[in-house]
Amino acid sequence: MQPVVVREYARLTTAPLAQNTLDAAHIAPSAFNWLVKLGQQFKANGLQLLQLDDQQWLRLDNYVGVLESPCGQVIEILPKHRVESECKQSARKLLRKLILNAMQLKQRETEQTDIERFDAPLPEWLMAQFLTELDALVKRGMRFDYQRVEEPQRFLRGQLDVVKQLRQPAGRAHIFHIRHDIFTANRPENRLLKAALVKVCKTTQDNDNWRLAHELQSLLHELPASNDVQSDFKAWQTDRLMAHYQGIKPWCEFVLSQHVPLAVQGQWQGISMLFPMERLFESYVAAKLDVAAQRMPGMQGQVNTQLSSKFLCTHQGKSFFQLKPDLQLKLGDERWILDTKWKLLDASDRENKYGLSQQDFYQLFAYGQYYLGGAGTLVLIYPAWQRFTASSELGEFYFNDQLRLLVLPFDLEAEESAKNLILKLQQGIKHKLQLHG
Incomplete structure (x- = not known):
């Protein structure tokens, strides 16, 4: 399904159009219905995402960013800072600059993701920034920590759990219940990075992003992905030992759709973010x-x-x-x-x-x-x-x-x-x- 690129106050429709423009575009009926439901959720929380003109047309408000529907329809919403003959490139460049400023982020300057040369849709740009930061983090070294493990084994290691051992049946006297610490990368921050990386691998359509994402995935193949994104983000530590993780956290939040003003109902986790312009x-x-x-x-x-x-x-x-x-x-x-x-x-x-x-x-x-x-x-x-x-x-x-x-x-x-x-x-x-x- 082709991505749709529009700007603020654009009209979206399920009716056929001769050509999509920045002010009017055709979207799939399933994406249209999803947007209507999303708009109702926004309205219930006092926010205005869109206005419904009729059963085939809706008008966006002044939110900018990107939305991805469960059917795979990607809608990129750019700022309307011009009227006549506005090009996508200048609007994308402006939006990227405003996002970097609002989130107090610094873009890592590389040949791949340079903002002047890497003219990609907003989702690909977001994924490129995340991958660049993750690549730098992996090269510097991911943070490991000690984790307590309790397990039955055929050998003694660490500390014996005496209570469980005394309750051991006679036929399992050769099994030891032990407690010991392992030095592992399985911590909330790394699990979130792996979850975001898996999502990028499945989503990206850019060749450079795809290649780098799969290279990183092969390096982190033993690391489990997060099963509870919200809880793991709450557990993200900010002490001095985790200072080198602070640069990647906002990009990880973008990829895992933590910058939508309202949580989208359902299990779909497309790359979505919205900002009031x-x-x-x-x-x-x-x-x-x-x-x-x-x-x-x-x-x-x-x-x-x-x-x-x-x-x-x-x-x-x-x-x-x-x-x-x-x-x-x-x-x-x-x-x-x-x-x-x-x-x-x-x-x-x-x-x-x-x-x-x-x-x-x-x-x-x-x-x-x-x-x-x-x-x-x-x-x-x-x-x-x-x-x-x-x-x-x-x-x-x-x-x-x-x-x-x-x-x-x-x-x-x-x-x-x-x-x-x-x-x-x-x-x-x-x-x-x-x-x-």
């Missing part, structure tokens, strides 16, 4: 701004995430409606409240207010009153694209003479985006000093 965007902006703020000359910069100290009101002595802006940027004595929104604005569409939401402005106004004391600068950050760039900014929005709002683009493909945004805010400081000079 607005969280990936927020995490990436926060990380880049924090690095840029700390490198600003002459100022001690800092970015704080998910503030939660203020409430909108009180009722009967208790605080109601917590206010949680995404980011707070501090530079010296100045500070700004920032909120990220994953939405494509159109700087030329003034008639429709550029695509801005009135609800977002209400939200930012409340942040300004409680976190800035009603005076200062608020910032809404949107992804940059063809119709909303640094050269087509929307200007300032004023709530009053002392509280203003900036709507700024953030280019996910430019390394200097965070620095340029901070410089833009610093220009506002200089302008304010000149007015009050």
Whole structure:
């Protein structure tokens, strides 16, 4: 069954289509029904995975990642960061970068898995990262540990279990019940790695991945695979002796589908992971701004995430409606409240207010009153694209003479985006000093 590649808000159907595109694709009826059930599970937990248009069409929401149905249908969901003539390669590259940032992962640079040259679908890329880390781990040496074994044997070894030996029937007096320790690799972390490796061997369609996976499987053939993934992940140790295992753990979780926001019902364990795109965007902006703020000359910069100290009101002595802006940027004595929104604005569409939401402005106004004391600068950050760039900014929005709002683009493909945004805010400081000079 051919994988389906779409992007956020794409429509999927069981009806025949002349050609699959990033915005509309045909899937098998069994995969369609599975997605509908999965969407119902998400909805029961307060999450929106998709909307059902009719019995043949459904529309995805803003989750990105990959889903694999029990019938083997793989659906790769990419970010919608462009509109016209978007190519799969740029969207995949962006998604990989956002995932690496959100999970605080470092990609091991090798010829096989280099992100610029290894242009594979997301599942193959995930498996390649896991295999590369596992290969490095095996070469360095897997962690062994002592394990207590109790067994009957024809010889003495270790410690004799006197109680069991005394209860031995007369005809088995030649059998010894012993306890002893063995030095083995059979521990939770290694069992999980073997389970993930077995899954990769069965799933991968890439020649390089298949070859490396089977080479590693031959080296680990004596190691048992995990029969209880959840319990073994809980038992994963993080002490200093296991420090070299920390790099592979997230990739193992990806392969064993531990990054789906909701557990999929049933026994099927396809390679699946989903991320809400607005969280990936927020995490990436926060990380880049924090690095840029700390490198600003002459100022001690800092970015704080998910503030939660203020409430909108009180009722009967208790605080109601917590206010949680995404980011707070501090530079010296100045500070700004920032909120990220994953939405494509159109700087030329003034008639429709550029695509801005009135609800977002209400939200930012409340942040300004409680976190800035009603005076200062608020910032809404949107992804940059063809119709909303640094050269087509929307200007300032004023709530009053002392509280203003900036709507700024953030280019996910430019390394200097965070620095340029901070410089833009610093220009506002200089302008304010000149007015009050």
